Amino acid sequence: QVQLVESGGGLVQAGGSLRLSCAASGRTFNNNAMAWFRQAPGQEREFVAAISGGGGTTQYADSVKGRFTISRENAKRTVSLQMNSLKPEDTAAYYCAASKAFFSVSRDRYDYWGQGTQVTVSS
Secondary structure, three states, X not given: OOEEEEEOOEEEEOOOOEXXXXXXXXXXXXOOOEEEEEEOOOOOOEEEEEEOOOOOOEEEOOOOOXXXXXXXXXXXXXXXXXXXXXXXXXXXXXXXXXXXXXXXXXXXXXXXXXXXXXXXXXX
């Protein structure tokens, strides 16, 4: 049984920082892409950031580029998202996802999902 558990969400003022973490259990994803997506109320779930199996390739949505950093520690089976200079429009539920592919930014390529952690940025 694959399980992804997110942590680190919360309420922060605009301009502040948060660090999200995702712990994987049930199988290893060392050779597989992992990513963060987010979903605001009434909107589609959208891509935020992805990292390849080896960690050597990353990609970000234009809206977060330069502010967010994705990283992974395969030995600990964790992936993190450091979020700086947060804006009210970053408010959403953030989801960790794991793919069977080596790298992808497409939501359809992600097979495993966490339950989500809420990030709220006040103005």
